Amino acid sequence: MAENTTTDAAPAKKGKLKLIILLVIVVILAIALSVAGTLWFLNGSIPGMGEDTATSEDAVTEEVFTPSVYLGIEKALVTTVQGEGRQRYVQVYVSFEATDPQALTAAKLHMPLIRSQLVMVLGNSSFTELQTPEGRQNLAGNMLDTVNQVLEQEGEPTVSRVLFRNFVVQ
Known part of the structure; x- marks a missing residue:
């Protein structure tokens, strides 16, 4: 067993x-x-x-990736705007973004004209608009159009974006 x-x-x-x-x-x-x-x-x-x-x-x-290059305007754009019946101040530090480095070289060369035009665009803005995100986006678009108009008049390549590094309304 x-x-x-x-x-x-x-x-x-x-x-x-x-x-x-x-x-x-x-x-x-x-x-x-x-x-x-x-x-x-x-x-x-x-x-x-x-x-x-x-x-x-x-x-x-x-599909080829092209990195962006940037140019920062060191001095702030400062101007006054009308708001709520009195003068208000706006201070903006901007940078330009482009995929073509030659566009930024051209922007640096024509910086006095570009700064003058950007101060005009900023001064024509409304204080109440600048307090909203949509208003700041519209301002960036207007600034981009202005910068590209200046560069196109000079026969230079254009930038792709205007970026706000600092934005103060008072």
Whole structure:
């Protein structure tokens, strides 16, 4: 009887080992399918599976990143504006952003004319407008138009944005 119990234990161990191996294979297969499904969902295709990889590489090479360069006007633009029946003061520090460094070189060359025009734009603004974010965005747009008009008149490349570094209304 003692011999029967030991021979029965050996087939039971082999059955458990086969079950464990089968479960491990199923789990690995499930993980692999999950990763492949996620890649297909995110990219639209599975990498390395045909012609799609060549077209995605071509699209990446066509799009070239051009970093922006900046020029800060060191002196503040200060002027008075009318607000609530009395004079108010506005002080603005601005910077210019461009993707072409030549545009900033041109802006630096024509800075006296640009500063004069920007003070005029700032002086024509309303105190109540300058207190709102929308008013400040409109002012930045007007300043950008003014700077680009000056640069275009001089035959120079234009800047892409006017940025406020500091903005005070009092």
